[in-house]
Structures are given as C-alpha cells and as structure tokens.
Amino acid sequence: MHSLGSGRPTRNNGAGSAFVLAVSGRTGGVLLREGKGFRFNASDPAMRRLDGVYFASLAEAEAAVELMTTNRRGAQGIEASISALF
DSSP states (O other), X not given: OOOOOOSSOOOOOXXXXXXXXXXXXXXXXXXXXXXXXXXXXXXXXXXGXXXXXXXXXXXXXXXXXXXXXHHHHOSSOOOEEEEEOO
C-alpha cells in the first residue's frame, strides 16, 4: 500500500507515479505518469479543458494550469503547486 504525501507543495523530480496539482489551495486534478510524461485528470470543473492532456513534465503541466487560470481570472498571479501522492 502506498501512503499519501503530506499535502504540502513540494518541488519534485517527477520520480513518483501520481501527483496532485493544486491551484489556490484547491485540488485541480491529478497527474499520472504515462511513458516519459504525465496525463492530467481534472477533478475541478474549472480544469476540464486540460482533462486528458499529456504533458512532457510536471513543470509544463504547472505552467499550463497557471496560464489557463490567469487567462480566466485576469492577471491575478494564480500559482499552481504539485505534491507527490506516491
């Protein structure tokens, strides 16, 4: 059985299998390892446009979410964070 992470945002090298992507303290979705990259599975309706999108890196996914939320809400400087699940 795998244990869940602390829930604190962490910088990660992507060695795990699953990562939670949070935006402004809310879970936006989960990134699951697929090949050499990650597939995003949205859990927040605001992230549906990215559901199923493949990203080459965790940083690329984080940047896409920040860009999407900034475009949607204006230039508020929304920050996404990634935490390892397992």
